[in-house]
Amino acid sequence: MAATELSFYDRISDALANPDGQLAIAAGAKAKYDNRARAMSEFPSMEMTRDRARSIRAHTLSQLDKFLAEFADNVEALGGHIFWAKNAQECNQYINEIARAKDVQLVAKAKSMLTEEISLNQSLETSGIDVVETDLGEFIVQLSGDKPSHIIAPILHMTREDVGNVFQEKLNVPFSDDPATLNAIARAHMREIFLKADMGISGVNFGVSESGAICLVTNEGNGRLISTAPRIHVAVMGMERLVPTLADLSIMLQLLARSATGQKLSVYSNILCGPRRKNESDGPEELHIVILDNGRSEILGSALSEILYCIRCGACLNACPVFHSIGGHAYGSVYPGPVGSVLSPLLFGDPWNPLPHASSLCGACKEVCPVDIDLPGLLLKSRSQQITKGKSPLWMQLSQWIYAITSCNPILFGLALRSGQVVSRLLAYDGWFTTLPGPLQGWSTHRDFPALAQKSFRQLWDKPSQG
Amino acid sequence: MKRAHFLQKVSSAIGNRTLPDQDETSTRQNTPATADLQTLINKFIEEANAVKAETHLASNDEVALQTVIQLLNNQTNNKYMSWDDSCLPIKNLEQRLDSANYLRYQSTVPRDTMERTRTHIKLAEVSVGITGCNAALADTGSIVLESKPGQGRLSSLLPAIHIALLTTDQIYPTMESYIKAQPEAGYRSSNLIIVTGPSRTADITQTLTLGVHGPGTLHIIIVGNV
Numbered sequence: 267m268a269a270t271e272l273s274f275y276d277r278i279s280d281a282l283a284n285p286d287g288q289l290a291i292a293a294g295a296k297a298k299y300d301n302r303a304r305a306m307s308e309f310p311s312m313e314m315t316r317d318r319a320r321s322i323r324a325h326t327l328s329q330l331d332k333f334l335a336e337f338a339d340n341v342e343a344l345g346g347h348i349f350w351a352k353n354a355q356e357c358n359q360y361i362n363e364i365a366r367a368k369d370v371q372l373v374a375k376a377k378s379m380l381t382e383e384i385s386l387n388q389s390l391e392t393s394g395i396d397v398v399e400t401d402l403g404e405f406i407v408q409l410s411g412d413k414p415s416h417i418i419a420p421i422l423h424m425t426r427e428d429v430g431n432v433f434q435e436k437l438n439v440p441f442s443d444d445p446a447t448l449n450a451i452a453r454a455h456m457r458e459i460f461l462k463a464d465m466g467i468s469g470v471n472f473g474v475s476e477s478g479a480i481c482l483v484t485n486e487g488n489g490r491l492i493s494t495a496p497r498i499h500v501a502v503m504g505m506e507r508l509v510p511t512l513a514d515l516s517i518m519l520q521l522l523a524r525s526a527t528g529q530k531l532s533v534y535s536n537i538l539c540g541p542r543r544k545n546e547s548d549g550p551e552e553l554h555i556v557i558l559d560n561g562r563s564e565i566l567g568s569a570l571s572e573i574l575y576c577i578r579c580g581a582c583l584n585a586c587p588v589f590h591s592i593g594g595h596a597y598g599s600v601y602p603g604p605v606g607s608v609l610s611p612l613l614f615g616d617p618w619n620p621l622p623h624a625s626s627l628c629g630a631c632k633e634v635c636p637v638d639i640d641l642p643g644l645l646l647k648s649r650s651q652q653i654t655k656g657k658s659p660l661w662m663q664l665s666q667w668i669y670a671i672t673s674c675n676p677i678l679f680g681l682a683l684r685s686g687q688v689v690s691r692l693l694a695y696d697g698w699f700t701t702l703p704g705p706l707q708g709w710s711t712h713r714d715f716p717a718l719a720q721k722s723f724r725q726l727w728d729k730p731s732q733g
Numbered sequence: 734m735k736r737a738h739f740l741q742k743v744s745s746a747i748g749n750r751t752l753p754d755q756d757e758t759s760t761r762q763n764t765p766a767t768a769d770l771q772t773l774i775n776k777f778i779e780e781a782n783a784v785k786a787e788t789h790l791a792s793n794d795e796v797a798l799q800t801v802i803q804l805l806n807n808q809t810n811n812k813y814m815s816w817d818d819s820c821l822p823i824k825n826l827e828q829r830l831d832s833a834n835y836l837r838y839q840s841t842v843p844r845d846t847m848e849r850t851r852t853h854i855k856l857a858e859v860s861v862g863i864t865g866c867n868a869a870l871a872d873t874g875s876i877v878l879e880s881k882p883g884q885g886r887l888s889s890l891l892p893a894i895h896i897a898l899l900t901t902d903q904i905y906p907t908m909e910s911y912i913k914a915q916p917e918a919g920y921r922s923s924n925l926i927i928v929t930g931p932s933r934t935a936d937i938t939q940t941l942t943l944g945v946h947g948p949g950t951l952h953i954i955i956v957g958n959v
Contacts, residue, residue, distance in 0.1 A: 290938070297939045331744040338736065344920075350739040402945055403936035419936060426938045445940040453945055460946070461853035464846075477920040487890060487932040487947025494886045494924075495853055497846060505743065512919040516908040519927075520873075527935070530780070530873045531908075534947065535927040539920045547841040547885035549923050559739065567746030 274620040277596040287423045291415070291593040294422040298584040301528025302634065309524060319521050320637045322514045323575040326506075327566065333475040333508045334557065340478025344540025346553040353560050354384035360556060361386065361467070361500055362393050368498060368552075370395060370464040376482065376489040377401035378469025379417050379578065380502050382600040383613065384560065386467070397467075398459045400488040402452050409436045415594030417601065418526050418580035423593050456488075466492030466550070470503035471577075472518055473555075476511045477539060480555065483522060485533040493538055499550040501538075505557050506566070506574040518577060521636040525579035561613045569651070570644055573608045575637045582631035582641060588624050597621060604631035604641045608648055619657055622648040661705060683722050690717035773871045773904050774959055780874025784930030785943060786951040790959055794823045797898060797956045801826070801863065802833055804896055804952055808860050814840040814892065815863035817883030822865055822900045822956050840885045862888035862948070866899040867918065869953075872907045873929055876953060880924035889928065895948035897928075901957035 272280070281288065306312050326333055338348045351357035365373070373395055381387065387397045387408075399408040403420035407413065410432045414420030421429065430443040439451055468489055472481045480501055482489040493499045509515050515537075523529045542549030565574055583589045583603030594602035599610040599618060607625060610618035622645045631641040652658050653666075672678045693699060694717030702710040709715065768776075778788045791797035801823075805813065813835055818827050827837050838859050842852050864884070868877040876897050880886050889895050905911040908927070912918070918925055932947030943949040 294939050328747065330747060331740045334743065335736075335740060344923075348736075350734045350736050352734040352739070356734060400946065401936070402934045406936070419939070421936055424938075426940070429937050445937040446942045448937055449934065449942040449945050456946065457857060461857060462850055474919070479919060479925075485932070486934050486945040488945075490886070490890050490926065491946055494890060497849060512912050512916065513909065516912055520908070529784070529929070531875055531927065531929040533784075533929050533931070533933055535929075537919065537925040537927075539923050539925070541923060543923050545882040546880055546923055547883065548887050549880060551844060557739070559734075559742065563742045563746045566743065567748060 272598075274596070274598065274618075274624070277598055278592050278624075281592040281596040286425060287593060288591065290425050291423050292590045294419060295416075295584040295586075295590050298419070298527065298580070299634075302525055302581055302584065303528075305524040305528040305530065309520075315517060315521060316636060316638055319517055320575065322509060322517065323577075323637050326508050326510060327571065327574055330506065330508070330566065333510060334505060337473050337475040337478055337508055338557070340475070341540065341553075341555055342478075344478050344553075345543075346478065346540045346555055349554060349556045351556050351558045351560070354558075357384055357502060357556050357558050357560070358386055358389035361502075361554075362389060364498065364500065364554060365390065365393065365395055365465060368464065370498065372459065372463045373397045373465045373467055374459050374463035374488075374492045374496060375399050375404075376466070376468040376484065376492050377404045377420070378467070378502060379414075379600050380469045380504050380558065381467065382414065384502075384558070386502070398456075398463075400456055400459065400486075400492060401484070402449065402486060405452060405456070406432055409433075413595060414600070415602070416580060416583055417578055417603075418583075423595065460488075460491040460495050463492070463496040465498040465500060466494075466496040467500045467502070468492060470501050470507055470555070471522065472515055473503055473508045474510075474512055474515050474537075475508050479512075479537050479539040481515060481519070482536045482538065483519065483532045483534070484536070485527070485529075487534055490534055490536050493536065494549055497550060498552045498554070499538075499541070500554045500556065502556045502558060505559055505562050522577055522579050525577075525581040525634065525636040565612050568612070569647055570608060570612060572639055573605065573612070573644055575639050576605050576609075577637060578605075579636055581634040581636065585630040585634045587626065587628065587630070592624075604645070605639075608641065608644045611648060611652075616657060619652055622652075680724070683718070683724070686718045687720060687722070691720070768871075768906055770901060770904075771959070773906060774901060774955065776906075777869055777871040777874060777904050778955075780872065781930070781953055782874070784874050785933075786874060786930050786953055789952060789954045791954050791956045792958055794956065797823050797954050798826070798829055800954050801896060801898075802830070802835075804894070805830070805835055805861055808894070810858070810860055811835050812838055812859045813861040813863055814838045814856060814859045814885075814888050816865055816885065816888055820865050820881070820883045821863070822898050826863070840887055842885075842887070856887060856891055859892050861894045861896060862890070862892040863896045864889045864898070866897050866903055866953075868911050868915065869899050869904045870906075870908050870911060870927070871904055875908075875927050875929040877911065877918070878926050878928065879918060879922040880926075881922045884922075886924055886926070889926070890947055893944060893948055894950045894952070895928075895931075896952045896954065898954050898956055901955060901959065 416422040426443040434441040470480045471483045523532045541553040589603045607621040627642045698714040866876045867879045931951040934945040
């Protein structure tokens with residue numbers, strides 16, 4: 267993924283300057299947050315199930331090599347093809363090669379953040395292949411040349427008027443801002459694409475190693491259509507997305523649905539076991555599963571490996587007060603929110619280093635995570651890694667160095683305190699600084715900074731009678 | 734990339750780190766296993782209705798057939814697609830519907846590329862799909878369909894209306910109990926689909942709308958003595 271031209275802070279300023287988008291995001295995320303809370307409160311033995319899900323993820327990752335081998339063997343025994351891709355380029359090249367060899371003109375795609383991560387659409391389009399996103403939200407994103415702003419709800423940032431305008435302009439239909447009408451327009455438009463597409467491409471929510479099955483979860487049914495109608499189905503799977511057994515899958519499916527949208531189960535839990543079989547009346551003739559590393563093995567071997575437990579439900583985005591304010595686009599990554607703040611620097615590198623700092627560490631993300639990932643802990647680890655690797659900004663390194671020296675030396679510390687008191691007396695108004703100088707200015711734009719007390723704790727301690 | 738090389742990278746990443754292993758004792762116990770049939774059916778109906786599936790009770794084949802005809806009657810055209818008769822709980826459905834002037838479209842998709850597309854386009858004219866079920870899950874109101882021979886996926890997917898025929902003995906309390914009873918369901922056909930209500934989306938401003946790509950109407954006819 268390429269870094270955008272704007273810095274993280276510029277993107278945040280842009281997001282904060284767009285009140286309509288901000289309202290849409292906050293309201294949408296809040297609705298999802300409430301739905302999840304309701305669904306979880308109705309869930310018998312929720313905490314126990316969460317513990318179980320967490321231990322399934324831990325167990326899978328602790329023997330991932332074994333489970334991957336078992337999964338691949340089973341897929342091949344069913345007549346499916348496995349391709350092991352080290353990175354985005356290998357994955358995209360493989361899919362391009364199949365498309366060329368099989369004379370594929372039209373690809374129907376289900377929503378997959380992984381294919382966004384590797385820019386698969388652009389790669390296929392460069393080869394002259396038509397790629398159509400079939401998830402309603404992703405379709406609107408594609409029509410408007412936008413980017414998804416949420417891993418579950420791609421157009422969380424758009425109002426219904428926005429969608430009406432996109433349809434009117436791009437599909438040449440009369441303007442409407444009624445979701446049911448817009449939905450009907452999309453259904454009619456998309457029908458032909460499903461029926462004519464040569465290849466369907468999807469991600470994978472879960473692979474089941476004991477059977478070689480893959481599971482696609484959708485509410486709309488596009489995941490079923492693209493894995494049934496086209497003659498070739500290609501599924502791209504992040505290598506960490508396995509569960510050992512079907513019983514494990516059933517636990518994950520229930521947690522995923524409740525966490526993502528507050529449903530007890532998503533409408534379609536679609537379990538696919540190899541291509542169409544002899545005597546079956548429909549289904550794809552060919553199934554290709556690409557198992558993608560793209561930096562994940564490095565994460566697995568790092569102190570942040572817990573982030574690979576993630577099942578991409580989006581609950582941490584919906585719970586995050588920072589996400590509510592700045593929305594998904596400001597993160598500049600396909601993975602926004604708390605999970606994205608940990609993942610993005612690991613997957614995409616240094617330009618995403620500011621992301622883990624955009625958190626108050628309030629812990630709402632950990633509380634809602636269906637596999638109990640310690641997100642605040644990982645954000646802190648990510649920050650500390652940046653500092654130990656010397657990747658924090660120069661001003662921060664410098665100020666921390668000065669602080670370290672000052673606070674280790676009683677004389678310097680006392681001096682610093684006294685000069686702070688002098689500055690407070692001269693510049694603070696009624697006990698508060700309303701504006702801070704230089705680089706600290708941003709902090710005081712929306713709030714005041716308390717002035718230092720005229721007598722410090724140390725001074726009071728030395729002369730208690732004068733307190 | 735070669736498989737061995739890929740897996741080698743994964744193994745060395747795991748290295749000697751000991752990650753917490755699975756605790757087999759904490760399996761979930763949900764709906765009591767002793768639930769009687771009536772409770773199970775009531776729970777199924779309650780949950781299916783909650784996800785906007787429409788349920789109909791039919792004490793025998795004849796009542797079920799009449800329900801199907803009634804539902805077909807409301808349609809603009811007389812075309813339907815379905816699972817093969819031998820896979821449905823109602824006997825001779827095709828013949829009975831044929832005599833009531835309903836036309837069954839052949840839904841076996843040819844393997845040839847051109848023929849395949851042509852069949853798809855023809856099937857798109859159909860407004861109703863009729864299927865049986867392989868199981869149902871009471872605690873989520875879901876029906877479970879397998880793509881065995883004669884049980885095409887498209888009948889429950891392409892038409893705007895899906896009519897599913899479920900027999901009372903097919904209802905399990907939970908997904909866990911179903912998987913425990915029929916573990917081979919997970920791999921004996923190329924597709925196992927768990928359907929929980931009609932197709933839906935809330936992508937546009939979180940407003941719920943039905944029938945975006947899959948059927949927007951799901952009728953479940955529960956056949957058997959209740």
